Each structure stands twice: as structure tokens, then as C-alpha cells.
Amino acid sequence: MTRQAPPRVLTVAGSDSGGGAGIQADLKTMLALGVHGMSVVTAVTAQNSLGVQGAWELPVEAVRAQYRSVVDDIGVQAVKTGMLASAELVEAVADLLADTDAPVVVDPVGVSKHGDSLLAASALESVRRKLLPTATVATPNLDEVVQLTGVRVESETDLRRAADALLDLGPRWALIKGGHLAGDAVDLLTDGTAAHWLRAPRHDNRHTHGTGCTLASAVAAELAKGRDVPGAVSAAKAYVTGAIAAGFALGGGIGPVDHAW
Numbered sequence: 001m002t003r004q005a006p007p008r009v010l011t012v013a014g015s016d017s018g019g020g021a022g023i024q025a026d027l028k029t030m031l032a033l034g035v036h037g038m039s040v041v042t043a044v045t046a047q048n049s050l051g052v053q054g055a056w057e058l059p060v061e062a063v064r065a066q067y068r069s070v071v072d073d074i075g076v077q078a079v080k081t082g083m084l085a086s087a088e089l090v091e092a093v094a095d096l097l098a099d100t101d102a103p104v105v106v107d108p109v110g111v112s113k114h115g116d117s118l119l120a121a122s123a124l125e126s127v128r129r130k131l132l133p134t135a136t137v138a139t140p141n142l143d144e145v146v147q148l149t150g151v152r153v154e155s156e157t158d159l160r161r162a163a164d165a166l167l168d169l170g171p172r173w174a175l176i177k178g179g180h181l182a183g184d185a186v187d188l189l190t191d192g193t194a195a196h197w198l199r200a201p202r203h204d205n206r207h208t209h210g211t212g213c214t215l216a217s218a219v220a221a222e223l224a225k226g227r228d229v230p231g232a233v234s235a236a237k238a239y240v241t242g243a244i245a246a247g248f249a250l251g252g253g254i255g256p257v258d259h260a261w
């Protein structure tokens with residue numbers, strides 16, 4: 001008898017040739033969490049454990065065509081967006097997502113851990129105005145939240161203010177990743193009414209390349225399986241915490257989290 005298909009999840013993101021972040025991290029996460037992963041590639045990076053050596057955007061038509069191929073035939077139960085590179089691509093992807101009924105997880109990728117820019121400064125306004133309103137959950141880290149809202153976060157009270165400022169831009173839920181604050185790794189998930197604080201002990205492991213992509217993909221995978229947003233985020237956080245603990249050295253720089261822990 002033919003097996004029934006698992007939930008289908010689409011990542012719209014950039015390729016990391018080193019296999020630690022981007023599309024590659026997204027698809028590995030989806031495999032580990034039991035969903036069928038699909039990809040719309042927006043940009044290709046030449047990248048390794050030392051950083052990003054080059055980046056090339058795909059033409060808008062190529063991005064649109066990939067999306068249509070997937071959605072019109074296979075269908076999606078959740079979508080995740082990552083590196084979108086330019087204002088033109090952000091606008092095109094936001095237009096495509098405006099029509100979907102599936103939950104959308106927007107990881108507003110700005111700059112890599114090595115400091116390489118993955119989004120043109122000129123695209124920020126399009127992220128604010130067009131992309132964030134399509135999001136069921138937006139998952140910025142502290143640097144991204146300052147860029148998007150102007151709120152600098154140095155305490156848990158600031159985290160709350162930043163989340164409110166982000167919600168004003170239109171996502172239904174804000175998940176602010178406070179991993180760079182001192183003490184335990186603490187994230188705040190809120191829809192403006194409920195506030196869920198997610199704490200995890202800090203791991204003494206520098207091999208964390210791909211953490212943000214992995215978390216956002218895990219949230220999308222869990223939403224596709226039918227969990228509600230707080231349930232999906234809590235399951236995703238548990239998965240990424242394990243993946244960080246199992247992160248390994250690779251090349252001469254920062255190694256990846258392990259998706260198969």
C-alpha cells in the first residue's frame with residue numbers, strides 16, 4: 001500500500017556550501033523532525049567554517065518559479081523564510097506569501113555570526129513593511145531586532161519592549177532570541193497577550209553555526225505537524241538546544257550544530 005505523505009514544509013532561503021546553515025540546515029532539520037522538506041533557493045553563498053567568501057542572488061523569476069512549482073503541485077503545511085538578500089527578493093517573496101493559508105515562520109536574517117551581510121541595508125524597509133505582516137511567527141535575534149525596531153536589548157525588560165515593537169510591524173507572534181544576553185539563554189515568545197519565557201542552560205560550545213536557521217525550521221516543522229505556536233516553539237527550542245550541545249568542530253573556524261543528535 002502507498003504510504004501517506006508526511007507534512008510538507010518549504011524553506012525559502014539561501015544555500016550554505018559548507019552545509020551548516022541556510023537551506024542545508026533547514027532540510028536536515030526537517031528530515032530529523034519527520035517532515036518532507038522542500039526548498040526555494042534565493043541566493044547561493046560560497047561559505048565554510050571561516051565565513052562567507054561570496055554570495056550571488058538568484059533572479060526574481062527563478063525564485064517565483066520554484067515557489068509556484070512546489071505550491072501548485074505538492075502543497076505546503078508550513079513555510080520558513082531565511083536569507084532573502086535584496087529588497088527585490090524580499091518584496092517578491094512577501095507577495096507570494098500573502099496568498100498562503102499555511103503558517104509562515106520568518107527568520108529575518110541580517111548578518112552571519114562572522115559579520116557577513118546576508119541582507120542589503122536597502123531591504124530592511126521591505127522586511128518591515130511587507131514581509132513581517134505575512135509572518136505567523138518572526139524569529140529575530142538581538143542584532144536583527146535592533147535593526148528592525150530600533151530597540152536595543154540589554155535586559156529581560158528590554159526584551160519585552162522589543163517584542164512589542166516587533167509585533168507592531170505585523171507578525172502574529174514574536175520570538176525574540178536573547179541568546180546573547182548574559183546568563184542562561186532566554187528567549188521570549190509573545191503574541192502581545194501571552195508571554196512565554198523559554199530558558200535553557202548555556203552550553204560551553206562555540207560550534208553553533210546554523211542555530212537560527214535550525215530553530216526557525218524546527219518551528220515550521222512542528223507547526224506543519226499541527227502543534228499550536230507555543231507548542232511548536234517549545235518543541236523546536238528543545239531540538240535546537242540538543243543540536244547546539246552536539247555541535248562539532250569542522251574546518252578551521254566555527255563548526256555546525258548537529259542535526260542528527
Ligand code: PLP
Nearest residue numbers: 014021022083112113209210211
Ligand atoms: N548562511 C546562510 C545562507 C544563512 O541563511 C545564515 C543564517 O541564517 C547564515 C549563513 C548564518 O549562520 P550563522 O549566523 O549561524 O553562522
